[in-house]
Amino acid sequence: MLSTKKYYTLIFAYFIGFVGVTLYNGTNTLDNTTYAISDGISSKRAKAEPVSGIPVLAYHQIVSDTWAAQKNNFYTLDVGTFRSQMEWLTKEGYTTIKLDTLYAYVTGKKTELPEKPIVITFDDGTKGFTRHASEILEKHKFTAVLFIFPNATGKDRNYLNWEDLKKALNKGHEIETHSFTHPLLTKMSLKTQTAEFTKAKKLAQEKLGVNVKWMAYPFGTFNKHTTQALKDSGYTGAFTVYVGDNQRGQNPFFLNRYLVLHGQTLETFAAKIRQKSLPVKPALEPGSFVTEDSEIVFEIPKGLIKENIRVEVGKEFIRRNKNTNFSYEEKSGKLTVKVKNIYGTYVNVTIVVSGKNSETRRSTILYIGKRVWKQLK
Ligand SMILES: [Zn+2]
Numbered sequence: 570m571l572s573t574k575k576y577y578t579l580i581f582a583y584f585i586g587f588v589g590v591t592l593y594n595g596t597n598t599l600d601n602t603t604y605a606i607s608d609g610i611s612s613k614r615a616k617a618e619p620v621s622g623i624p625v626l627a628y629h630q631i632v633s634d635t636w637a638a639q640k641n642n643f644y645t646l647d648v649g650t651f652r653s654q655m656e657w658l659t660k661e662g663y664t665t666i667k668l669d670t671l672y673a674y675v676t677g678k679k680t681e682l683p684e685k686p687i688v689i690t691f692d693d694g695t696k697g698f699t700r701h702a703s704e705i706l707e708k709h710k711f712t713a714v715l716f717i718f719p720n721a722t723g724k725d726r727n728y729l730n731w732e733d734l735k736k737a738l739n740k741g742h743e744i745e746t747h748s749f750t751h752p753l754l755t756k757m758s759l760k761t762q763t764a765e766f767t768k769a770k771k772l773a774q775e776k777l778g779v780n781v782k783w784m785a786y787p788f789g790t791f792n793k794h795t796t797q798a799l800k801d802s803g804y805t806g807a808f809t810v811y812v813g814d815n816q817r818g819q820n821p822f823f824l825n826r827y828l829v830l831h832g833q834t835l836e837t838f839a840a841k842i843r844q845k846s847l848p849v850k851p852a853l854e855p856g857s858f859v860t861e862d863s864e865i866v867f868e869i870p871k872g873l874i875k876e877n878i879r880v881e882v883g884k885e886f887i888r889r890n891k892n893t894n895f896s897y898e899e900k901s902g903k904l905t906v907k908v909k910n911i912y913g914t915y916v917n918v919t920i921v922v923s924g925k926n927s928e929t930r931r932s933t934i935l936y937i938g939k940r941v942w943k944q945l946k
Contacts, residue, residue: 622814813846
């Protein structure tokens with residue numbers, strides 16, 4: 570299991586999901602015109618292709634109802650809740666798809682998609698998958714993706730072993746990695762990250778005979794070297810834990826996932842799955858170092874009303890400045906944000922756009938604050 574220190578590090582990842590749920594309550598929505606713009610596709614094409622984004626779910630440990638009643642941990646979900654979530658997905662007509670299909674979609678390639686595609690993932694490779702989740706998934710004809718960190722594989726009775734993983738593969742599930750040792754990547758160099766990712770990929774491939782191409786960021790964080798390290802290690806893309814679906818044109822190294830955590834209602838679960846992300850192109854690569862008073866430029870959809878845009882800069886995920894100053898050029902879609910009051914390690918810039926009719930769209934981009942930079946030097 571994870572150490573206490575790691576546990577506290579995990580807690581902040583929770584707040585991304587939590588914040589994501591609370592923020593769009595009570596706000597209005599984007600109108601249809603904006604919708605088409607933000608999808609990056611014409612209205613004509615939108616009709617021909619009804620899928621307007623693919624949600625990805627991120628689970629951790631699934632535990633028995635009795636265990637869950639005794640212990641309260643964000644990352645352990647009772648099997649009863651998991652079962653009702655899978656029933657809801659079936660009732661709503663969702664079909665799980667493979668990562669290759671998701672990749673084809675986000676990179677704009679032609680691909681066959683079900684009417685309501687979804688990806689279900691599990692981080693850490695814990696035994697709850699075979700003890701509880703596998704049977705329920707099978708019943709609903711769902712397949713999942715397991716992100717394992719091979720350093721823990723088969724380590725003790727809490728983690729799946731290679732035999733368990735082979736069985737999961739035979740049932741149609743996919744096995745990808747979560748790095749080798751589950752470290753905090755924000756503090757690591759290009760060289761050490763490349764070694765981590767290569768080792769994880771190599772071992773999983775040797776043991777399972779599969780081609781490992783994807784990673785889920787441990788603790789949901791990364792730094793400016795991470796994308797390069799993943800490319801150098803032969804990965805195709807990676808997953809964060811930021812709220813929002815995945816749309817055409819999205820960077821495959823920063824795919825969104827909805828964290829499914831203990832204590833969320835079915836309504837929250839449904840709202841998260843339906844939450845669309847705002848297409849954002851940051852001029853500064855996510856995971857880069859930012860200083861106090863630095864300006865970060867983003868390209869967001871053109872023609873939005875400035876009053877409907879809100880920018881929040883997070884300090885360690887919890888203390889957020891909801892009234893961050895920014896400028897927006899309607900003609901070009903250029904959004905400039907001034908970063909203020911960096912006290913912590915992580916700087917999360919969340920851009921929220923609300924429209925009149927249907928829904929609010931949001932996107933979060935992670936940067937690294939001053940403190941970690943000093944350690945890297
Ligand atoms: Zn993890």
